[in-house]
Amino acid sequence: MSSSTSDKSISSIGRTGLLKNIAGFSTFRSEKVEQGIGDDAAVLKSDETRYGLISSETFVEGVEFDLTFMPFHQIGAKVITAAVSDIYAMNGQPHAVLINLGVPNRITTDMIDNLYKGIGMACSDYGCQLSGGDLTGSHNPLIISVSVYGDVLHEKIVYNRGAQTGDAVCVTGDLGSAIAGLKVLLREKRHWEESEDPVMQPDLSEWDYVVKRQLVPVAKKEIIETFHQKEIKPTAMIDVSQGLINDLRRIASNSEKGAYIYQAALPIDLQTRSVADEMKEDVDKYALFGGEDFELLFTLPENQVKNLTDFSKDFTVIGRITDDSDRIEMQTAEGDVIVFDDPG
């Protein structure tokens, strides 16, 4: 092995560091690309009035999903939700998806059929056509790659930059419920593995909401429809896939602004609180750092907040954009101020 200082493990420089490196190797610029790396989707020059949007994600068994407690049709629906969420986060509409599978031998055609049933139903829900893809082998994990194509009118596009000082920081739905659901499912999996009864079915009815948020999250197409119908336009937007603080930092950093949020304002479901209590964990950590909520985080000029309130109940103002570039702060319920350091 080389002992060069650049010969580091991925974990030592982190995902963000690696993505920064990568951008440096890509020098060719196409006149057909309006914006490349750095947002939820790449932005393509489609025609005089619309931009094309493309995004893709890869899901690896044992990393992004666990076949021991995730039924195939729910995995299918979830990968589509994750993909279209990136198009909604640009204020766009998804139209087409491609699916590539890497399939190990232990997977049967029934399992693949169920996966595709979930994919097909979610595609219908979001108005997308399953338009292609490919199939290859895999020695071990099941691998699912989703590519999505959508579009957006030029004047409607919202990037993850553009937030202005004083803008309200808004988030749809509630936060931390997906990670709460995962914690419940992982605990049940451990119980099941330790149990001597192979057909034991755990009773998850007490945790139905959080489990559903983990297994079958829903992308927020309704609020995008409201934005379009009511001519409300966020100044910046991103989907909450990496956790609130990570995603808020991307908006702040790309807008060269900071953000000041209120702990007391974080929208957290009661069931999420109950899970954290049972696990003896801090529910705010679920809300601040738990990923996969697929809520939309956006910034809105103050005069548009009232306007949106008239048409949607599905969002909460959690803070304000500040002039303090890259500084993410939270005022706690006790009145203290926490600064979130950039992990780099």
Next chain:
Amino acid sequence: MSSSTSDKSISSIGRTGLLKNIAGFSTFRSEKVEQGIGDDAAVLKSDETRYGLISSETFVEGVEFDLTFMPFHQIGAKVITAAVSDIYAMNGQPHAVLINLGVPNRITTDMIDNLYKGIGMACSDYGCQLSGGDLTGSHNPLIISVSVYGDVLHEKIVYNRGAQTGDAVCVTGDLGSAIAGLKVLLREKRHWEESEDPVMQPDLSEWDYVVKRQLVPVAKKEIIETFHQKEIKPTAMIDVSQGLINDLRRIASNSEKGAYIYQAALPIDLQTRSVADEMKEDVDKYALFGGEDFELLFTLPENQVKNLTDFSKDFTVIGRITDDSDRIEMQTAEGDVIVFDDPG
């Protein structure tokens, strides 16, 4: 395990059977999609004059590539070649690619940097902008997913259907060299593994052409440029990724035609023949069934063949399209006729 007759392994119904199943689960049709599943790329309604084209492929370590003899920068270049080849096969131009990686811990940042150097160089060669992607973990194999976006003028698009009886069956470059290169590399890998000398470097100079065809294949952008400049338009086209007979069957089947090819006309490089001789194998099997050549297979009306010959030396007429629906036949050098059965 269920004993239901539909609970089959993937290998028992095959890739084609599974892809047929999948199409049945996708019922939603988007008005933005001109053509979905079934060709090298999905076709999107972009504007009044152009179609958008999207395609994606996933490459799994140990299945599509082998890190023991493939350098990272060559893997990077090859995945881009494979992706843009699908856009050229629609007679289109690629413009943007997205890369998703699933990265196990043993992979260092240097390796990823080299992968991206190869990706960046290939993107420049093909006029594509690296426009995004994502990074996730993987417990075992390195996983690379590539999505590509391109476009094509409405009147220039070529599908893998549309071949007419009497059309010449043409193929660019030569066939079977990629599989010949792979056989040489796998043999050297076995020697290396059996050897007691860990730094032994095999001398591959005798096999430079076929090894290069396996490691750094090139997509055929020049002939697409010739088609556009000289206003020559194939009636059907596909890239040779699954092997000549498989890909010719797709053109024939989708065109509701058959094909009659001549064994003596198959373009096979001398080095490919030498490899087959050394391995005591039939070189025609390499040419007929070896994949990954990334040549373009197309059908051309007779009156355009002469025209193309004036501008390109990089293609061979290997046969004719016939009226015998789905029937793929080959006349051997001895004058016998072989019929290739559809594996289903």
